[in-house]
Amino acid sequence: MRSVAGVNMKNLTSHRNPLVEGHRMCPGCGAPTALRQAFMGIENPVVVVGATGCMEVSTTVYPYSSWRAPFLHVAFENAGAAVSGVEAAYRVMRRRGEFREGIKFVAFGGDGGTYDIGLQSLSGALERGHDFTYICYNNQGYMNTGAQRSSATPRSANATTAPAGRVTPGKLQRAKNLTEIAAAHNIPYVAQTTLHDPADLIGKVKRAVETPGPAFVNILVPCNLFWKIDPADQVKICRLAADSRFWPIYEVANGEYRVSYKPKGQTPVEEFLRAQGRYAHLFKKGSERRDLIEQAQSEVDADWEKLLAR
Amino acid sequence: MSGGGLCWQDVLPGTVTLGASSQSVETGLWRSVRPVLDAGKCVSCLRCWAQCPDASILTGDGGSVLGINMFFCKGCGICAQICPVGAISIRPESDFQGEAVSSGRGVGPLKVGELVG
Amino acid sequence: MAFAEAMRQINPDVVAAYPITPSTEIPMKFAEYVADGLVDTEYITVESEHSAITACVGASVAGARVMTASSANGVGLMHEIFPIAAAFRAPIVFGLVNRSLGAPVNIHCDHSDSMPERDSGWIQIYCEDAQEVYDTALMSVRLAEHPDVLTPVFVCQDGFITSHCYEPVDFLDDEAVTEFVGSREPRYPLLDVDNPVSYGSFVMSEHYFEIKRNQMEGMENALRVCREVSGELARITGRDYPPVERYRTDDAEYVIVIMSSAAGVVKDVADDLRSRGVRAGCLRVRMFRPFPSEEISEALSGVKCAAVLDRSASPGGTPPLAAEVRSALYTSCCAGNRMPSPVQSFIYGLGGRDLYPGDVESVFEGLSRGEHFLAPRYIGLREGTGGEERGGR
Numbered sequence: 001m002r003s004v005a006g007v008n009m010k011n012l013t014s015h016r017n018p019l020v021e022g023h024r025m026c027p028g029c030g031a032p033t034a035l036r037q038a039f040m041g042i043e044n045p046v047v048v049v050g051a052t053g054c055m056e057v058s059t060t061v062y063p064y065s066s067w068r069a070p071f072l073h074v075a076f077e078n079a080g081a082a083v084s085g086v087e088a089a090y091r092v093m094r095r096r097g098e099f100r101e102g103i104k105f106v107a108f109g110g111d112g113g114t115y116d117i118g119l120q121s122l123s124g125a126l127e128r129g130h131d132f133t134y135i136c137y138n139n140q141g142y143m144n145t146g147a148q149r150s151s152a153t154p155r156s157a158n159a160t161t162a163p164a165g166r167v168t169p170g171k172l173q174r175a176k177n178l179t180e181i182a183a184a185h186n187i188p189y190v191a192q193t194t195l196h197d198p199a200d201l202i203g204k205v206k207r208a209v210e211t212p213g214p215a216f217v218n219i220l221v222p223c224n225l226f227w228k229i230d231p232a233d234q235v236k237i238c239r240l241a242a243d244s245r246f247w248p249i250y251e252v253a254n255g256e257y258r259v260s261y262k263p264k265g266q267t268p269v270e271e272f273l274r275a276q277g278r279y280a281h282l283f284k285k286g287s288e289r290r291d292l293i294e295q296a297q298s299e300v301d302a303d304w305e306k307l308l309a310r
Numbered sequence: 311m312s313g314g315g316l317c318w319q320d321v322l323p324g325t326v327t328l329g330a331s332s333q334s335v336e337t338g339l340w341r342s343v344r345p346v347l348d349a350g351k352c353v354s355c356l357r358c359w360a361q362c363p364d365a366s367i368l369t370g371d372g373g374s375v376l377g378i379n380m381f382f383c384k385g386c387g388i389c390a391q392i393c394p395v396g397a398i399s400i401r402p403e404s405d406f407q408g409e410a411v412s413s414g415r416g417v418g419p420l421k422v423g424e425l426v427g
Numbered sequence: 428m429a430f431a432e433a434m435r436q437i438n439p440d441v442v443a444a445y446p447i448t449p450s451t452e453i454p455m456k457f458a459e460y461v462a463d464g465l466v467d468t469e470y471i472t473v474e475s476e477h478s479a480i481t482a483c484v485g486a487s488v489a490g491a492r493v494m495t496a497s498s499a500n501g502v503g504l505m506h507e508i509f510p511i512a513a514a515f516r517a518p519i520v521f522g523l524v525n526r527s528l529g530a531p532v533n534i535h536c537d538h539s540d541s542m543p544e545r546d547s548g549w550i551q552i553y554c555e556d557a558q559e560v561y562d563t564a565l566m567s568v569r570l571a572e573h574p575d576v577l578t579p580v581f582v583c584q585d586g587f588i589t590s591h592c593y594e595p596v597d598f599l600d601d602e603a604v605t606e607f608v609g610s611r612e613p614r615y616p617l618l619d620v621d622n623p624v625s626y627g628s629f630v631m632s633e634h635y636f637e638i639k640r641n642q643m644e645g646m647e648n649a650l651r652v653c654r655e656v657s658g659e660l661a662r663i664t665g666r667d668y669p670p671v672e673r674y675r676t677d678d679a680e681y682v683i684v685i686m687s688s689a690a691g692v693v694k695d696v697a698d699d700l701r702s703r704g705v706r707a708g709c710l711r712v713r714m715f716r717p718f719p720s721e722e723i724s725e726a727l728s729g730v731k732c733a734a735v736l737d738r739s740a741s742p743g744g745t746p747p748l749a750a751e752v753r754s755a756l757y758t759s760c761c762a763g764n765r766m767p768s769p770v771q772s773f774i775y776g777l778g779g780r781d782l783y784p785g786d787v788e789s790v791f792e793g794l795s796r797g798e799h800f801l802a803p804r805y806i807g808l809r810e811g812t813g814g815e816e817r818g819g820r
Contacts, residue, residue: 085487089618099490127474
């Protein structure tokens, strides 16, 4: 833990994190943890751009800001475009010798602001090659507005706009694979991870930021309210996501795939699902949906094989 | 009419707020349970520090864990759940009645026009 | 092209733009300047107008001098971000080449794209010709970035009519432009990592109102600063641009109020009528936001009758320029001035339909006959014999 993959935790405790205390995220939310860990690996000064969402709202409740670094929020669907403008301004102004050297640019959004409404502006920014890192804190739904389904919501999850009812068992469609979509832009660095191991997350964002050009990091974070879990269990749930291969931990550096975590043993996806209230309807006595649980397992298995073959 | 607060002439232009100003917001008031650190058991592995959503694990030189900042801690219980040596226990806030609710730092109210690094 | 040439000379830090007819020539021409190394600009070729204006906002709050251009549906797509730019006090200068807003799709001029933005918190200036577009682009940099204003500016010109016509334009030397526009001194640049600020907070009812009122102060100061900057440019060029142009209005009995390129037709007709003894005049409104109410009510104070010609409609309401003019006159009356003269509202030129001298003459004739209608009338519209025969009422 103290020194994994070049990350020395002890040295990091003196690091001044751009995201400070006093934000209004729910107790035990994974999003601020993900972003704080992300920033731990960045030694340079940063400028942060956030898409509308829980993190943006809860860190900027007027007249306070939880950002020690400069922070910009424009709207929901355009963090990619906003960071493009800031980064372009920096390039031209640095040529004139203005502002500090070595500023890094980090944009973030939830899955709603990244997979759905913000995908176009993100894609544009990735294609244009701006030097920035985009972090998606992916809690698999629209949490800021009350747990609606997004294109990141997995099949069978109970969401407020895809509820588990008498006829339909939660969301009917699979989640979009945004990490692969990002990789298809042929950008230098793409990764996905979760909160199972801070060293993995810190290391990935560090590589993302230090790689010139655009980088994309997709971080699975639980939303305690939507996922219906005990806030204290957050890390446990993230470990289940990684161990069950539901959320493969890997990176794509300059087109080269590397699986960063190959779980020992075979944790069934069922364990990950069963631990969360959003799948409770699959396990209801008398109307258990073994078919959907098995489908989830077979989809995870197929994705894992595909990933290993890359 | 809204009482208190800033007049329109006094707000900063451009929706601007000052960096790190939420360090004066006492989110510890939300807490219903409280983590208690047993310093004798703690091995300063920093798992709790890395996984705390509210940056409430206080550390000293060399990365040793010193305690928990009750000014910000919301009582989520992650630290206790992941502690490998059982050095953190969770107790109801009612056990601490009479004690000051906050025991950590806040930077105090901020004045407009004053930038915080 | 006049706007693009002004951009080259202004040499902005960042341009983010997306092609749409008829403003496309501006980013296209500017791309050539970038490719030929004539400017130092970072040019962001975004994937939509929404991203164009967003990148402009990002660059502007970062501290850069920023320009862009768009038209019609492009302007419509940007709509969400305009109030944000204004609230951030981002002094973006925007070449808005007016074109009708679909549907139906039409590439020609009317003001239905810029008028919906009149409450977005941007300054709006409507130019009559290419020379004015060029001069206004230069002035707008100074106006937008003035510490008392800090408000983005739309420099509007009529699509194709002004944007694609050939006419002589008197350009300043590059050095004179550099000196005139100076350099931007941003107040809270996002890139100042040593003095970090946050833009775009979540604000509840307890502060929102104060922040919006604070923002409006920039607009309140814009008329004064515009006069100052215009005066300064006039000392170099001899060309002065007051918020309203009074063309033979001083002793006029009948005045047509209009904006942009079609003012030329009205001025010609006024000249012609005056040679026939009719005291006609043209009041060209150049600045629409902030609206120069006092100048307008003062200019119309002695007329017998006025007509306002709008190149856009407000379905179910009064067309935008007519509504503003009537409001200005009413306000003036409340301030103790004499009862306002009747103001007739006309809609003309939607989808690029030309305004002909005969049309204008008819309006003046109507005014001189004392005709007055409560609802707006249309100019140059083919109208049938009436609704009754078609089974209407």
